[in-house]
Amino acid sequence: MAHQSSAHPILCASFNQDNSCFAIGTKEGFKIFDCDTGRLLYERAIGAFIIVEMLYRTNFLAIVGAGEQPSLSPRRLCLFNTVNRTSLRELNFLTSILAVRVDRKRLIVLFKEQTYIYDINSLEVKQIIDTVPNVQGLCAFSSSVDNPYLALPASTTKGSVLVYNVVDLQSHCEIDAHRSPLIAIAFSSNGTYIATASEHGTIIRVHLISDATKSYSFRRGAYSSTIFSLSFGPSSDLPDILLATSSSGSVHIFYLGFDLNERSRKSNSLLGSIIPGSVSDALDPAHHLVFHHAFSAGVRCNAVVRKIEKASGSSMPEPVVLRATISMISYSGYFQEYNFRTNQKNEATWTLEHVFNLTKTNAE
Structure with missing residues (x-):
């Protein structure tokens, strides 16, 4: 765009x-x-x-x-x-x-x-x-050889997305993702999943393209915010994380590697016992981390997950430790690269590795 x-x-x-x-x-x-x-x-x-x-x-x-x-x-x-x-x-x-x-x-x-x-x-x-x-x-394009898809808005009144095969030159499917018009779309690196956000910006959804079914639904926040960019982790299978930047100046990370059919943890809570599973998934804070004030609020920012690394904990019951390299371009003129890490307690740390002014950098 x-x-x-x-x-x-x-x-x-x-x-x-x-x-x-x-x-x-x-x-x-x-x-x-x-x-x-x-x-x-x-x-x-x-x-x-x-x-x-x-x-x-x-x-x-x-x-x-x-x-x-x-x-x-x-x-x-x-x-x-x-x-x-x-x-x-x-x-x-x-x-x-x-x-x-x-x-x-x-x-x-x-x-x-x-x-x-x-x-x-x-x-x-x-x-x-x-x-x-x-x-x-607004569009998204998957350059995957196996899944060469183009995604376009299919409605001006609701968040429907047309997925089109640009090699076979035919429509693959249409997905009704949101009640409000779309504002952001992104494919996973292998073109098997698509992430969407609407103009409200409160819910991020991920669909499996092969059968146009919703796989994940995440709540970004309770108040509306413009989603500037979406980016999957660079996995050849199911991506580990989904990254979103918003007009609040925050970067949101959502975990995709959990079992949607597993309800035992939610059943122990009052909220989990009264809210349907698909909704409680969107509310579950264990699958959502936020880095506040990552860039200036209101200034457009594009961000991608460039590298990702996982390492098992010291014992089998321990969750996976995840490390990611996240690069961001702010339209105010700066490039920032962060090292993102989570430990076994799902505590996150962000380390700024590089930052430089894009407008003042000249060729050598």
């Missing part, structure tokens, strides 16, 4: 498909950084950009200007080569581009009421999907 804001130096920010790099667009141009080292890999100062999408760690970029000068129209998509600094191809449209996604087979271009699916090599239009009005350019 492209976000223009005169109040913040960053106009857009996105991680690449394996979260090894990230790109930002500013009023001056765009930059690419390495997540592990924080090193600036590439920059181009030629005007404002609202979309900068990478293809893994290749020299291929899909970029869209902010329209502050004629050569950077928001209706023009430029496929850019960072090695020789030239345009590989330009695609011009009649309306503004709201979002772009790319993988090794497909190029996805979103507009307010249509989504174009291209073959990435020939740039042949494979399919045009007519959609409900999608003014925010």
